[in-house]
Amino acid sequence: MKIVVQKFGGTSVATPETRRAAYRHVERALNEGYAVAVVVSAMGRRGDPYATDTLLSLLDSGDGAGHEPDPRDRDLLMSCGEIISAVVFAHELRSRGHRVRVFTGAQAGIVTSDDFGNARILDVRTDGLRAALEAGEIAVVTGFQGCTESGDVTTLGRGGSDTTATALGVALGAEVVDIFTDVSGIMTADPRIVEDARQLRQVTYTEICNMAYQGAKVIHPRAVELAMQGNVPIRVRSTLSDDPGTLVTQAAAHLEHGRVMDRYVTGIAHTPNVTQIRVRGEGIGASSIFRLMAEHRISVDFISVTPSEVAFTVPDALADAAVHHLSQLGYRVETRPGCAKVSAVGAGMMGVPGVMARIVDALAEAGIEILQSADSHTTIWVLVDGSQMEDAVRALHRAFQLSGT
Numbered sequence: 350m351k352i353v354v355q356k357f358g359g360t361s362v363a364t365p366e367t368r369r370a371a372y373r374h375v376e377r378a379l380n381e382g383y384a385v386a387v388v389v390s391a392m393g394r395r396g397d398p399y400a401t402d403t404l405l406s407l408l409d410s411g412d413g414a415g416h417e418p419d420p421r422d423r424d425l426l427m428s429c430g431e432i433i434s435a436v437v438f439a440h441e442l443r444s445r446g447h448r449v450r451v452f453t454g455a456q457a458g459i460v461t462s463d464d465f466g467n468a469r470i471l472d473v474r475t476d477g478l479r480a481a482l483e484a485g486e487i488a489v490v491t492g493f494q495g496c497t498e499s500g501d502v503t504t505l506g507r508g509g510s511d512t513t514a515t516a517l518g519v520a521l522g523a524e525v526v527d528i529f530t531d532v533s534g535i536m537t538a539d540p541r542i543v544e545d546a547r548q549l550r551q552v553t554y555t556e557i558c559n560m561a562y563q564g565a566k567v568i569h570p571r572a573v574e575l576a577m578q579g580n581v582p583i584r585v586r587s588t589l590s591d592d593p594g595t596l597v598t599q600a601a602a603h604l605e606h607g608r609v610m611d612r613y614v615t616g617i618a619h620t621p622n623v624t625q626i627r628v629r630g631e632g633i634g635a636s637s638i639f640r641l642m643a644e645h646r647i648s649v650d651f652i653s654v655t656p657s658e659v660a661f662t663v664p665d666a667l668a669d670a671a672v673h674h675l676s677q678l679g680y681r682v683e684t685r686p687g688c689a690k691v692s693a694v695g696a697g698m699m700g701v702p703g704v705m706a707r708i709v710d711a712l713a714e715a716g717i718e719i720l721q722s723a724d725s726h727t728t729i730w731v732l733v734d735g736s737q738m739e740d741a742v743r744a745l746h747r748a749f750q751l752s753g754t
Contacts (some may be wrong), residue, residue, distance in 0.1 A: 350484060352523040354380050356388040356492065356514035359400060360531045361588040362434050363393040366440050368441060370435060370588050371395040374529065375442065375449060375487065384482040386521065388492045388514040389438050391430025399433045401493075420465035424494075424504045428454070431491035431510070450481045452490045455502065457497030458520075459513065467493065467506035470575075473520035482521075490517065508569020515572040519579030526583050527574060527594075528568055534595035535560070535567050537751040538617040542739045545752035548730060551596045553696050556615045559728045563618035563692035573597065613704055614695035614749040621735055623650070624668035625685040625720060626657045635659050641678065649669050651690060651721060660721060662688065662732065688720065689738035692730045693745055699726040700703045711748035717741050 355378065357371045378385050395402040404426055408418045418426075432453060437447040457473030481488045492510025495503050505512050511528060518526035535557060538546040553562075554577035561570040567585055576583050576597070586594030628638055635654045642649050642663075647670060651662040663671050665686055675682050698704045707724075708729060712719060717740060721732040733741045746752065 350384045352386065352482065352521050353383040353384055354386045354388060354514050354518040354521065354523045354526045356510055356526065356528050356529045357438075357588060358510065358528075358712040359390040359393050359397075362389050362438060363397060363530050365441075367588060368369050368438065371438075371529065372442060372445060374527070374588070375447075376445075379447075379487075383524075384485075386478065386482065386488040386490060386517055386523070388437065388490045388510055388517065389428050389431060389434045389562065390492050392437075392508040399430050401427050401430045404430055406460060408478035421501055424465045424468075425502050426706070427504050428491070428494045428502050431493050432596060435491045438754060439487075442487060442489070448484075448486045450486045450488055452478060452481075452488055454491050454494035454513065455496035455500070455747055457488075457490045457517065459516065461495035461503045461505070461702045463497045463498060463499075463501060463503065465501075465503055468497075468503035470495060470505070470512065470516050473516050475517070475520045478517070479521065508572060511569045512575065515576040515579075515581065515583065518573055518581045523581055526581055528572075528585045529588040530567060530585065531587065531589075532567060532585075533590055533592050534585050535565070535597075536616070538586050538742055538746050539565075540621065542619075542742050543617075543746045543752075545724045546746065547752060549595050551598065552615055553728055554597060554599060556694055556696050557597050559692070559694045559725075560616050560618045560655070563620060563690065563694065563728065563730070565618045568597075613697045613701055614693045614745075614751065615697075616751065617745045617749075618692045618694060619738055619742050620690040620692075621738055622665045623688050623690060623732075624665050624671075625651075625660065625662050625688050625732060626668065626675075627683040627685075629657060629683065630681055632681075633657065633659050638675065638680070642671060643672055645670065645674055647674075651730060653721060653723065662690065662721075674680075685720065687735040688732050688737045689741075690730055690732055691738060691741045691745065693749065696727050698729070705729060707748050708745060711744045712741060715740050715744040717744065 393400045439451045442449045460472040461468035492513040534548040536546045540546045558570045558573045581599040649661040653660040717737045
């Protein structure tokens with residue numbers, strides 16, 4: 350069988366109109382000879398009747414308000430949105446003359462850890478799913494969920510439906526995983542900030558992983574990592590368009606305006622609302638600082654360690670807690686809230702001299718102070734004041750000529 354996995358996000362299944370657009374993509378794949386497995390998210394976003402956040406709000410009302418819900422029960426509640434979405438999607442496909450079978454995450458064979466709310470996929474057992482596809486049925490699978498070996502329902506955390514889609518794509522040996530969303534593909538920067546940001550036709554797994562980790566929200570990096578391990582291509586596409594979108598593969602050809610081009614930087618990503626924390630003093634125990642943060646489930650980023658200083662960032666919302674715990678150990682702590690991380694991402698920068706110089710020059714010309722920096726083979730990060738984040742994104746987008754003009 351030629352198999353394609355198609356994932357439709359919450360906005361793609363929210364209304365009869367958007368679902369009809371989704372059905373056309375399913376039918377086009379069928380006409381092209383594919384067996385189709387569809388993964389759906391819960392309908393809509395916060396405030397819509399069956400969205401995940403709306404379901405969770407039920408726990409914040411009535412006599413139970415203010416009490417922490419049982420994690421196992423919470424996952425059971427959160428799984429309902431995708432079940433409703435899958436049944437409606439399948440029912441309407443049947444009305445168009447198709448044979449369809451609905452699968453929950455458990456029925457699709459997704460076996461997970463028991464980390465409720467952020468479970469990890471341990472195995473994907475696709476016998477039932479494959480039998481439905483071989484029988485000529487469209488398989489509609491609930492995203493975002495699986496179950497433990499003991500049968501408890503779990504959810505996969507942020508981006509869970511993307512993760513479901515790529516995990517099934519790898520397990521089924523799909524030719525491609527299509528991630529349908531409300532944008533036409535992956536852009537060189539956020540078009541709300543950079544007016545001349547353009548759509549990328551091809552990127553590598555590594556590039557989109559780094560862009561996703563640095564703030565681009567089109568696809569979750571966990572999903573990309575699974576596809577990369579199985580070497581299954583991903584296409585990020587719009588539900589409302591026939592545009593092929595952005596192809597994510599092991600090695601992108603970097604096609605620009607019909608030509609193959611060697612580019613250093615692929616895109617500019619950004620993460621707002623972070624606080625820079627500096628812990629100063631001779632003989633600082635870096636390991637004790639990071640162990641303390643881990644014990645209190647505070648994720649740290651942008652780490653810099655010297656003999657006299659440990660610097661890192663945390664989300665603004667966690668800064669007070671981080672400072673409180675550090676102060677209790679007697680550390681001298683300085684903070685700078687309201688910062689932003691701006692990242693230049695590109696697989697082509699590895700081993701190329703002058704990339705950091707161009708970043709420094711572009712930001713200096715725009716009057717933007719670099720508070721901290723770090724780099725890897727494919728990404729250079731700079732920390733700037735949050736009020737200058739958008740100017741920094743635009744300056745780097747211009748510096749690397751990402752508009753294509």
